[in-house]
Amino acid sequence: IHLQDVLGCPVFTCLDECDKAVAEYAKKFGAMGILGQDSDYIIYNTSHYYFSINHLNLETLDTIMYDRNALSRVLHITIDQLPVLSCLIGNDVIRQEDLLLFHQQSLKMSSHHHHRHHNRPPPEILIPKVATFINTQPSMDHLLQQLPLLARAVFRDENRAHLLVEGIKMYQLDLETGPDEFTQKIEDTSVISNNHFSKT
Secondary structure (H helix, E strand, O other): OOHHHHHOOOOOOOOOOHHHHHHHHHHHOOOOEEEEOOHHHHOOOOOOEEEEOOOOOOOOOOOOEEOHHHHHHHHOOOHHHHHHHHHHHOOOOOOHHHHHHHHHHHOOOOHHHOOOOOOOOOHHHHHHHHHHHHHOOOOHHHHOOOHHHHHHHHHOOHHHHHHHHHHHHOOOOOOOOOOOHHHHHHHHHHHHHHHHHHOO
16 A cells, blocks of 8 residues: 555655755745654754654644754754754764764763763763854854864864765755855855865
8 A cells, every 4th residue: 555545645755865855845845844753854944843753643643843943042052053063963974983082072071971872972961062062163154164173173184174064065955946045155165175175
């Protein structure tokens, strides 16, 4: 039995990572919300409502709603800093293993903070500490022009700034309306980073 036969609605499939495709579709067609279970959806500038499928009660349709604005307020960062938060925690571009030294030394996280089953601290400890670090950085407009310096602090290597560029850019939606202002800033940063590397 196919879903479109049961619900009488069109169903789309994705050959690659579906998170961005779902976010773009929701943004393009003005969807009320997204039902899923991936933290990336709270970072994408897409539908206002993001509902948890893991907490969905199929009988009552009750569930939990995640709010990117509330998350930003609690962490004392701006919404446009959420992609940086994702990069410094670990995402599809930047592996968590590559951030262990940064978490241990820059964030002063000792081994007793680590999860007993993983060699990394639990999210409830890690995320606020990363957010506090982000608060010590320049505003987003200026930070995008200084990603090599951020790469030095995070990776001890300015030449890995391209990972930050890719990690932030992955949250920019490729809609038919063309790149937004933030995407253009990322593109400009990529050029600056390449020029910076060619001189070192």
